Amino acid sequence: MKIIVLGAGAWGTALAVNAATAHHVTLWARNAAQSKALAVDRVNARYLPGIALPAGLQLAGGPEQFVSAIGGQDLIVIATPMSGLRGMLKALGATQTPVAWLCKGFETPQKNDFHLSFGLLAHEIRAQEAPDLIAGILSGPSFALEVARGQPTALVVASEHAAVRDALVSAFHSPTLRVYANDDIIGVEVGGAVKNVLAIATGLCDGLGLGLNARAALITRGLAEMTRLGLALGAKAETFTGLSGLGDLVLTATGDLSRNRKVGLALAQGKTLDEAVAALGHVAEGVYCARTVVQRAASLGIEMPISQAVVALLDGKMTPPQAVAALMGREATTEVTVGEK
Numbered sequence: 001m002k003i004i005v006l007g008a009g010a011w012g013t014a015l016a017v018n019a020a021t022a023h024h025v026t027l028w029a030r031n032a033a034q035s036k037a038l039a040v041d042r043v044n045a046r047y048l049p050g051i052a053l054p055a056g057l058q059l060a061g062g063p064e065q066f067v068s069a070i071g072g073q074d075l076i077v078i079a080t081p082m083s084g085l086r087g088m089l090k091a092l093g094a095t096q097t098p099v100a101w102l103c104k105g106f107e108t109p110q111k112n113d114f115h116l117s118f119g120l121l122a123h124e125i126r127a128q129e130a131p132d133l134i135a136g137i138l139s140g141p142s143f144a145l146e147v148a149r150g151q152p153t154a155l156v157v158a159s160e161h162a163a164v165r166d167a168l169v170s171a172f173h174s175p176t177l178r179v180y181a182n183d184d185i186i187g188v189e190v191g192g193a194v195k196n197v198l199a200i201a202t203g204l205c206d207g208l209g210l211g212l213n214a215r216a217a218l219i220t221r222g223l224a225e226m227t228r229l230g231l232a233l234g235a236k237a238e239t240f241t242g243l244s245g246l247g248d249l250v251l252t253a254t255g256d257l258s259r260n261r262k263v264g265l266a267l268a269q270g271k272t273l274d275e276a277v278a279a280l281g282h283v284a285e286g287v288y289c290a291r292t293v294v295q296r297a298a299s300l301g302i303e304m305p306i307s308q309a310v311v312a313l314l315d316g317k318m319t320p321p322q323a324v325a326a327l328m329g330r331e332a333t334t335e336v337t338v339g340e341k
Contacts, residue, residue: 003171004028004070005077006088008038010047010282011102012079014144016057019172026058028069035061051148066091073097075167081283082107086125093130098167100138104192105285106292118299119292121189136164136185139192140243141251147177154178156243158188180243187239190230195249196260196286197293197307198222202253203264204320218306219253225304232300260286267313268320290314
């Protein structure tokens with residue numbers, strides 16, 4: 001199978017490395033100089049240090065090699081952040097090849113001549129920019145480094161198109177990487193987006209030394225928030241108890257490799273948001289989509305107190321202790337379980 005991965009960050013590189021053991025894989029970098037360095041060094045020192053690129057992994061880079069690189073492929077994987085997805089979908093709009101994106105989050109709201117729209121999920125961007133594209137998402141609980149090392153991982157592919165689901169399973173299912181198919185793309189995308197925001201909250205909780213009880217409470221109530229928003233957008237309740245819901249939330253909220261959790265830890269230590277993000281050297285999508293999560297929820301009449309507290313913290317309207325106090329000071333009420341409104 002011929003696969004091209006567009007984007008040579010940590011996650012794109014990890015999937016390319018993993019798939020190259022069984023398929024013909026090309027890793028395309030936006031920057032031609034980065035691609036040349038990868039070809040010489042055979043390691044992505046910036047994003048995935050210590051992981052050797054397989055000898056069979058092909059490299060391409062820069063706009064001048066884009067059209068030739070995507071030609072003749074059986075699967076195109078977009079491995080850019082959310083901020084780069086719209087442009088990439090525009091570039092791919094005419095292709096008949098199955099396409100999948102890896103990014104998780106809501107796009108920053110787009111301005112037009114009439115109003116400032118809500119930030120969109122990836123499948124909503126695809127509907128605007130490339131409605132004829134057969135496409136979907138590869139998501140689930142996964143740290144790039146562990147996938148690159150071949151450590152056991154389970155992912156989910158979601159698309160309305162069976163051809164896309166089948167292509168992704170064929171491309172990435174292996175003895176160390178299990179890939180499950182799902183047709184609920186809304187639920188999978190909402191889970192992948194909201195868990196990043198909630199991981200900032202759990203990082204804050206851990207950084208303040210509030211204990212494991214508090215962390216468990218945040219994760220559990222966060223899952224309920226995630227599900228409420230997903231159901232309002234048309235998702236299926238059962239998706240949120242699966243890999244892209246509970247699975248990805250637990251990993252991102254508790255794992256030491258989680259970028260979003262690291263942001264919460266840094267804020268708890270008194271660092272500014274700019275300092276916290278700069279120290280990562282990578283994109284933390286929760287920082288960029290938190291406001292959109294809350295905006296979309298408000299437009300639907302959905303209450304998301306944890307996400308709202310994260311936004312207030314990121315905007316500097318609350319200190320870390322104040323954000324925790326706001327959550328713990330909420331009035332007592334009856335517990336609402338996942339799937340209920």
